[in-house]
Amino acid sequence: MTIEMKNVLELADAALSADYTRVRRAANALARDLDKNGETSIAKELKALVRKRGVPLKASGYVESLPVDSKSRLPLVEEQTWPDTPIFLNEGGWHVFSDFIADARRIDDLSAKGLASRLGLLLSGPPGTGKSLLAGHIAAQLSRPLYVVRLDSVISSLLGDTAKNIRSVFDFVPARNAVLFLDEMDAVAKLRDDRHELGELKRVVNTVIQALDGLDPSSIVVAATNHAHLLDPAIWRRFPYKIELGLPDESVRADLWRHFLFEDKDEEGRAELFGVVSEGLSGADIETMSLSARRHAVHESRNIDFGAVVAALLEPRSGRTVPVQRQPLDAEQKRQVAIALKEKYAIGGADTARILGVSRQAIYAYLKQQEGEV
Template identity: 45%
Template sequence: MIRERLARVPGALSIAQGGVLVPLKNIHLPVDGDSRMHTVDLSRPNAAEVNLLLPHALRNRLEDYLAGIRHHAKLVAAGVVIPHRLIMDGPPGTGKTQTARSIAGQLDLPLLTVRCDTLISSLLGQTSRNLRRVFEYAQEFPCVLFLDELDAMATARGSERDVGELQRVVISLLQNIDALPVDTILVAATNHGQLLDYAIWRRFSYRLSMPLPDSQLRQILWKHFLGEYLPEIIDLEDIARRSEGLSGATIEQVCQDAKRTAVLKGETVVDETELFRRLGLTLAFEQPKAVGSTDGEIRWLRAWYPKLFTHRVLAAAYGISQRQVRNAIEGEQHGDTGDKQSQ
């Protein structure tokens, strides 16, 4: 009863940091028998603070899931019981963890996040016991049980470890899910849905595929993450087009970098060129040819977006003369790759 009371304490009282993953004190979270580390994090995400930007169709699916939870009693009375189990699949940084936080926030329930890294204890024999403890704990008070990075657990079968033991981990996971009451709210996320055991997929009645953001959503993400630092004149369509293939998390990172530069320079909005420069360099990281020097950066930016990165703009951005810019660009033609670090 005390645990339940504590879990219901308003977030502001129990966690100074708001919705950050911080274990609540005074509650005995399950620990790994071996390392004594907590196998779960308990947090209280605040719905107003969790910004989740999803395409329309995904938002509807999520609303559907939440409606099923909110109207549980009515559905039970009508004999339509769908367990509140949702699995999300998608590339890194597409907002899966954020969605779990948003679900807990909107339902005003604590979020119990299972840390699969700790859970997959080095002693595998321990894992099944850890898993049972976590699932039992989740039933002690109303909460959202969130199995993050589920693939760590579920794809373990393909690894080099003892196959028999890992088989038991998966079976134990399935058994634990099956033993949950239908009204337990279970959310799972994975980056490698295709590697997940079908038996695990089958246990989740709601499935959300979280894709990389499309051009329209990228525009919204750029605008959102730049916030009040958004330059007055900026071609959002252009930046959305040029950031194709990036996740929401990467767009956020680029915005943070550009905002930091603005703050340190005492400016109130980000500089558009600096924003594109950050974006260009982020994209360069994904190219096979590393951009390991200033000359390399200049050459890359010039080739990536020649219309914006003229000699003059590049000279200003790097605080060098236009002649130096020209030398950097022409350096390549003379066989100097400029990537001294990669040599």
């Protein structure tokens, strides 16, 4: 087994220095080494241990000096761990993500040639499409700590304090060589011509713009919004890199099912069928349904009932996912699923049989019975 010894040494040195940020960074790097060498379970245990033991380390005497609101004394940012969940993007999103990472890694070379661009990435799209996850992966790819702005602390009811808090955040992060993630960016960067907003809130937008302009070229800011139309145009111009994270297309949905439901072991090609029947779901929806079905299987000491997942997908959703039932489908429920798959999606008997875990003859019997009823 090949392990980068520098990661081991860094972990030991960080632990002896009681430097929580470096401990987590080195431990995650070591976990990636273990995962690449097939020690997946140990890698997961190490990551879980780092998340679990963070508070005792701080209690031992290490306290990171985070910027705080002057009145409430609440921290304005919080450090978060790098994500374990992979990201799933369409082709256009992958290109922007890859370009951003490549430019960030070679920012000094690009600056020397006058080619550097501000390292600002703006993510837009509905909830559950992976904006926060993507910010975490950027930090992981660049081996930088991830600081997330706490809007509940930054936005103050006292006039003037919000702008001051924003300046504190932008003064703090560059010195940490970190990735700053501003979620719900529209909360502090709305259109300045909005007649319903107070003058103070318009000054907050100006403060955000000035703070972005004052960053050095190597500073990384990732912002996210669910309401792109609310952002001030000047904010858009401060983020050269942009990714619109819409609902996943059929191919990406299949990849999501393959990972979360089939655990990347889909020899029968069922993930593609799930991708077809799950139009309109976000990545978070697919993850939630997949993990729910897998938990049911563990509790009932049985294999996953893929048919129960499809049955939930076929129910009217009205903008929200339908829970996957805990008990396996009975014969009548399987018949209804087989009929629906044929009528709505023209999915054949052999594919339906693979999903429901029954024989082709059973599917043909279901469909023949339907013809007889008609």
